[in-house]
Amino acid sequence: MQNRALLIAATALACIVAAAPAAAGLSPAEAKMAAAVDSGQEDALALLARLVNQNSGSLNIDGVTKVGVMVRAELEALGLQTRWVPMQATGRAGHLIATNAGRKGDKQILLIGHLDTVFEPDAPADPFHRDGDMAGGQGIGDDKGGVVVMLLALKAMKTAGTLKATNLEIVLTGDEERVGSPIEVARADLVAAGKRADVALDFEGLAQEGGKDMGSIARRSGNSWRLQTSGKGGHSSGIFSANAGDGAIFELARIIAVFRTQLPEPNLTFNVGLVAGGATAALDNDGVRATAAGKSNIIPAVGLAYGDFRTLSQEQTDRVRAKMQAIVARHAPRTDASIEFSENYPPMAPTPGSRAYLAKLNMVNRDLGLAEMAELDPLKRGAGDIAFVAKDVDGLVGLGTGGKGAHAPGETIEIASIARQAKRAAILMSRLGAEKSLK
The missing domain is CATH 3.40.630.10 (Zn peptidases)
Incomplete structure (x- = not known):
């Protein structure tokens, strides 16, 4: 009986040890x-x-x-x-x-x-x-x-x-x-x-x-971009004419809309965080504040947008950047547009x-x-x-x-x-x- 009791105790102890995964x-x-x-x-x-x-x-x-x-x-x-x-x-x-x-x-x-x-x-x-x-x-x-x-x-x-x-x-x-x-x-x-x-x-x-x-095992990049458009200022009655063109704000909005439709792909996100436009407009150096001035009857001469995009590889960063540059380069008549990039964090x-x-x-x-x-x-x-x-x-x-x-x-x-x-x-x-x- 004593041996049997010892065997039972030993078996119970083994079960307890086995149940302690830590x-x-x-x-x-x-x-x-x-x-x-x-x-x-x-x-x-x-x-x-x-x-x-x-x-x-x-x-x-x-x-x-x-x-x-x-x-x-x-x-x-x-x-x-x-x-x-x-x-x-x-x-x-x-x-x-x-x-x-x-x-x-x-x-x-x-x-x-x-x-x-x-x-x-x-x-x-x-x-x-x-x-x-x-x-x-x-x-x-x-x-x-x-x-x-x-x-x-x-x-x-x-x-x-x-x-x-x-x-x-x-x-x-x-x-x-x-x-x-x-x-x-x-x-x-x-x-x-x-x-x-x-x-x-x-x-x-x-x-x-x-x-x-x-x-x-991965982190995406952190890149920022600044888009600037310019247009021919003048009275709003001439907007969209061959002489006046679309103005800076319409062109800014058009480019951003093309970003939305043509850029999406797996592992990419992109965002517009700040927009300003008018007869005059400016972003501060940190890109967190904007100032603008204009009137409802004046075609805006300046449009500004600040945003980011995030990618999973450097190859993707380079490809998306080139696509954005190509979209910006196809600006409308009587307007101009340029974009600058800062690659703050690599992928x-x-x-x-x-x-x-x-x-x-x-x-x-x-x-x-x-x-x-x-x-x-x-x-x-x-x-x-x-x-x-x-x-x-x-x-x-x-x-x-x-x-x-x-x-x-x-x-x-x-x-x-x-x-x-x-x-x-x-x-x-x-x-x-x-x-x-x-x-």
Whole structure:
């Protein structure tokens, strides 16, 4: 009877172990990382509150710098080498860069995030606050939550002993939301880091659909355009005549309508964000305000429009740009038209290499007992800093927090996503960091 009882107890224990998926495929070090994340979540939330309560709008030089100081202290406490790269030449605060020298010959991992937010000091106050399973505040998800996920993952790696051996370079930009100019200077350090890296991990917000976490391997570009039309001014009684023509506003509207009918194609979106026209009209340098003057009985001499278009590949960017230029060139008689482009963020096209990293992330999910992350439609992600390194290195997007309302008052995150994402990141980085570099 005693042997039978022992057998029953042993069988029951085996069933309990088998039913505990969180430990199913984790090594002892990885299990230690997961436990360290759980125990460190409240400290991570306290840090997140301090970061959120310091305004760091992209143009708030002092605020971005102060957030950089706070994050720098956290990185240095982990033993990483840090440096602050001032960006006065681009009209921005600067970037925080950190490195960790691990085993020679192993993969170099680039971690990407940003210190700034879309909320400038004159935005309505929204300090850090908790409401049940959610937390809110300015920039809490984009990207202060992502920075905290990164730090929590690195702390877990240090606790488990894997950080020391992992080759890391971290670039936290101070102007992701409003990139400084010239852009070649503003992104020089990030581009250089991408050339050194074997894999890039982007800690911006986690995409979710139907309550499920999604995997992201692509981001579309962010390009802007300015269209200007001109016409022959005069009395409105002559509009459409051979001598007067259509005027600047009708020609502006015609070109925009042709954009709408002739440009659509898969993975492309394009938008008109601001329009002005009249006897006189002007846009400010940032393209966010317009002035115009005219009268109902005067044919307008100037028409202006400002918009954007987003693509999934550089080839698509070049093709769409050429189509827009051709449409503009076919302007009506007695009018003129021109268009200028700014390619602010390049695209990050999906690649087999990035898809392979998503498969490795899903192996981590399996071993943690988490659901597999399906590949997100690229149309559902905007532009981001990882795209500047995409031509040199494959990677993953969206290792930051999950939440709602990014870029808008009332931005929130799901508190549980901090630990979930930090566990994924810590284990993934530890596994990738143990692989041999192919460079």
